[in-house]
Amino acid sequence: MSATSPRANLPEGIDPDDEWRGLNILDPDVQAAFRVDPYPFLAHLRSADPVNETPIGMWRVTRYEDCQHLLRHDTPTGVRRTDGKRFGEEQMPAALQDGGTFMLQQDPPNHTRLRKLVSKAFTPRAISRLEPRIREIARDGMQRACERGEIDVIADLALPVPATMICEMMGVPVEDREQFTQWTADSTHVLAALTSPPDVVERGLEAVRCLADYFEALIAERRKSLTDDILSDLIRAEEAGDRLSPDELVVHGAGLLTAGFETTIGLIGNGILALLRHPDQLERLRTDPGLEASTVEECLRYEGPILLTVRVAHEDIPLGGKIIPRDAMIFVMLAAANRDPAVFDAPERFDVGRKPNPHIAFGGGTHLCLGAHLARAEARIAIGEFVRRVGEFEVLEDQITWGASLFRVLGRLPVRFSPRD
Ligand code: HEM
Secondary structure, three states: OOOOOHHHHOOOOOOOOOOOOOOOOOOHHHHHHHHHOOHHHHHHHHHHOOEEEOOOOOEEEOOHHHHHHHHOOOOOEEOOOOOOOOOOHHHOOHHHHOOOOOHHHOOOOHHHHHHHHHHHHHOHHHHHHHHHHHHHHHHHHHHHHHHHOEEEHHHHHHOHHHHHHHHHHHOOOHHHHHHHHHHHHHHHHHHHOOOOOHHHHHHHHHHHHHHHHHHHHHHHHHOOOOOOOHHHHHHHHHHOOOOOOHHHHHHHHHHHHHHHHHHHHHHHHHHHHHHHHOHHHHHHHHHOHHHHHHHHHHHHHHHOOOOOEEEEEOOOEEEOOEEEOOOOEEEEOHHHHOOOOOOOOOOOOOOOOOOOOOOOOOOOHHHOOOOHHHHHHHHHHHHHHHHHHEEEEEEOOOOOEEOOOOOOOEEEOEEEEEEOO
């Protein structure tokens, strides 16, 4: 390739003439480069073709206003096709064809019924009562790390805080964590069954089966003595008859457990990595702990763990000079919207005091993340404790290791530091 080729100015894998607009999600090389740094690809897609039809008929929307338009139901969208089937259901592995009973894969009225059953555990009031426990877990992790002068941010802080909290809220024995941590990470790939390699999807399906078996056994046990945890609430709803089917019960047990920590590990880990890479912002937060809440919002915007969510057009939708046809699947590219220069001043800058910060890392509309208050509280406390206790530091690995999850979650982040306090 000649030095004057447009490729020379673009990250590896970006070809502006390519019908995928450089982001061919089926190409393993592009996948690998995208994993390392998705933002140049997303910026290119947003400026070259903001409402983009891919060669496989799926659409990608990258501008903030367009994403909001689709999420907020300004225009008719759902998460299923207008015939009630999931997009691409016919091409999915048999095990997934009749599955998908988790609330994120349901349109109203089913979605409304399912979400109502669990939402009371996630209100701001319910979450504020959990804060002392969140702090205790974060302090405990940091205390042990301080004694060693070394921390793996993921294993010692970013994972234990959300994993312990969601286990305690759900009534899942936290000692079983070793068993299901791999399953929850692997199972996330089932969400991308249409575009992931078959072996990855098969591993995801096996993890889903293991999680289902695990929850069936746990539910059988819990039925003998119901308590005040979320699993008991779900069992009561199932026993009340038509409000939850046995299948929905298992799916929501496994789904809430997975949603409850697979993502928040990413928020805490990516957030701390961003702070370590921007020592001026770390110092700013250290001297002004009042910035903890806005730091979390900036971590969500700048390096959130979930890059996209899915909607299906329920009518022909005119957008960006094109028509997205009824029943087309649309990737709403949250991470691209969150760095849209039309909305965010200097979007590539990590600024812990950024205001306003109307990011959409939690999606929007009726499916707006149910766990947003919990994730925010966990991240604010965990990141706050980290910054309070860590003085001089050295990141021990140059290369980033990503975890097994579909989401943007680090595998490990070892840091040597001199403790403060
Ligand atoms: C940083 C952490 C988190 C991020 C970035 C995140 C992000 C998201 C996103 C993007 C969606 C889809 C929204 C849409 O399509 O409009 C979602 C849905 C959901 N999230 Fe989270 N999430 C996080 C943490 C959590 C936690 C801690 C829980 C707790 C159980 C949770 C439970 C859920 C549930 C149940 C849904 C489906 C809601 C529905 O369909 O009504 N999430 N989340």
